[in-house]
Amino acid sequence: MYQILKTRSESTFRKYSNNENKPAVLSCSRSVWRFPLIVNLEFSTEFRVHKEANEFLNYLAVTVNNDLTRKKYIVDASLSVCIWLNFIYYFDNTEYSQRSEWNVSSSVLMRFRVYLQSIGNLSDSRVEEYVMWAHRFYWYLDHIRFEGGSGIIGVNKPEKKQMYPIYVHPGKGTWPFLIPNTPSILKEAKPAKTFxxxxxxxxxxxxxxxxxxxxxxxxxxxxxxxxxxxxxxxxxxxxxxxxxxxxxxxxxxxxxxxxxxxxxxxxxxxxxxxxxxxxxxxxxxxxxxxxxxxxxxxxxxxxxxxxxxxxxxxxxxxxxxxxxxxxxxxxxxxxxxxxxxxxxxxxxxxxxxxxxxxxxxxxxxxxxxxxxxxxxxxxxYLQAMVIRDIRSSKNIKEQLDVISNENMELQIELKRHKAEILSLESQLSQFKK
CATH class of the missing domain: 1.10.443.10 (Intergrase catalytic core)
Structure with a gap:
């Protein structure tokens, strides 16, 4: 699973960034602080470090000026992206043709929100914060790291035949987008708007x-x-x-x-x-x-x-x-x-x-x-996709339960036949004597 390692910020920054200057992240309200590194120790050494996720953290380190804000941003972003990656690879029950953080859509992010709400110990604001950072991660990759965009996230413009897997609304500010209003389908959740x-x-x-x-x-x-x-x-x-x-x-x-x-x-x-x-x-x-x-x-x-x-x-x-x-x-x-x-x-x-x-x-x-x-x-439309995915997952689970029950019945039947065979062999042995 993906996890966060705390490493010395200067060495980490210089190892994974072309900027040779001492990073400003070292000064975070004069406290001793270690820079987070997102890794998956289950992978081979070559692929353990998630390159794009850590580049995203480094980007925040050199663009956010305020010390306290910088530290909070990096801590929140690293935790959010780490949970997001683990959700895709380990916790999303939906069947994927290719399970990857690059094969995602707005419906997957909606399932991510539902998953966070199902955990139970996260507030609504915290859930939305995790979902927002996942969007920001892809926005960085699509509109900052790759100039011109690679078609992952953006505002749909059907008249220009521009459709993005991750759909957002136009906005203003450092992150110029807004997440569509997609309330939860969980009864226990308390979204801002009923649905x-x-x-x-x-x-x-x-x-x-x-x-x-x-x-x-x-x-x-x-x-x-x-x-x-x-x-x-x-x-x-x-x-x-x-x-x-x-x-x-x-x-x-x-x-x-x-x-x-x-x-x-x-x-x-x-x-x-x-x-x-x-x-x-x-x-x-x-x-x-x-x-x-x-x-x-x-x-x-x-x-x-x-x-x-x-x-x-x-x-x-x-x-x-x-x-x-x-x-x-x-x-x-x-x-x-x-x-x-x-x-x-x-x-x-x-x-x-x-x-x-x-x-x-x-x-x-x-x-x-x-x-x-x-x-x-x-x-x-996104809400419908999530409901269909959850319904499909339930159907698959029900089918697996049926198969499991049938398998158990076959195992019992097999044991009964084996017992009958042993009994017949015993009778045959006594007959031969």
Whole structure:
């Protein structure tokens, strides 16, 4: 495994750097400090020292001016890169065609985040720090060590056909990039923004309340997720959109809804987009309109919106809907859109579609503008990749368990046959006598 050796900074620096001057790292708040060296003693002598990782540390040593900051940067970077390398070679359970730190992508870095969170003794900020240093390591290699870049990490620009395995957003500062917002899929984790598990739990909580308000809230969240509609499209949705009778045929599993004018459609006289979704959700909304919705109607108030506020009897406004969902369930309408996009990506990737094709189909389903940069879609795509990888790992484990059980049964059967053979041999020997 990779580990950090503490060596004398001057000798280490001069051995692995062309700079013959005494490195500034020797002066770190006047304390005796040894420079870290990332090595793997399991490798042969020629390959024990990770050249690129230690060049990265040396780069930090000569570019960071403040003594205390320099020491902290080098300690944090060496630890982060060491853990990252060990994750790739030893702790990532996903099958690799070629297991290497150069054969990585944003989905691998997401699995790295999940792995760090599963350890249990690391704070959320510490986890993000380790993930950030792994990105910085590749940014150094791709944009500083190799001038012009070698195509490992960068900002995707589909219009110029520039796509990077490790995708980041543009930023400013010493490290001019931002990591995409990819919340954890672990239930135990507490990411800054809710996502998959929190959204599903919110629907279960609302549906399980067994009252009209809970039924209304669960249906709103289901529509956002399954039909991929926006908050504005939900609150402007009117009962006429559900006037069509759902076919009884089991072969028809989806229904269409005509939405009100989309936020991307500024032309006069245009109508909203048409969206598809599960027939069973469509039927539940029709039932809600005929029954529970009547409990929200106030005398003297006429509003044809599907979902009405209990207080006013009128349709929600955007901020009030978001505030209500956040207060009751800790989620926002945008979380549901992310879940919807992630599920669509999983479905398309399971069908064997390539990333570019899946991106176009999901963007169309969500009603995205052609000019959008696709940051939300990229995050959902990465999330889908992680979920599929974890699901694949679980399937492989289940298959291995089945094989192991079958092998154990065969071993028992073999022992039984051997015992029978010994018994027959014993009987034969007595017969011969």
């Amino acid at each position: 998959w598990d929190d959204w599903c739990f919110a629907i279960e909580t609302a549906a399980g309340s067994n009252n009209p308000i809970g039924t209304r809230d669960a249906l709103m969240m289901e529509l956002i997720q399954t039909f991929s509609i926006r908050r504005e499209e939900l609150i402007t949705m009117e009962i006429d959109a559900f006037s069509e009778r759902a076919p009884s045929s089991s072969e028809i599993t989806e229904m269409q809804i005509q939405l009100s004018k989309s936020k991307n459609d500024r032309r006069k006289g245009t109508v909203g987009r048409i969206v598809n979704g599960p027939k069973e959700v469509y039927i539940r909304v029709q039932k809600f309109i005929k029954t529970s919705r009547k409990l929200f109607i106030k005398s003297g108030v006429k509003d044809r919106a599907v979902f009405l506020s209990k207080r006013s009897g009128k349709r929600f406004i955007g901020t009030s809907l978001s505030a209500e969902l956040q207060r009751k369930y800790g989620v926002s309408p945008q979380d549901g859109r992310k879940v919807s996009a992630t599920q669509l990506f999983i479905n398309y990737l399971d069908q064997g579609l390539q990333e570019k094709t899946a991106m176009l189909l999901v963007a169309e389903h969500l009603g995205h503008s052609k000019k959008t940069e696709g940051k939300t879609l990229q995050a959902s």
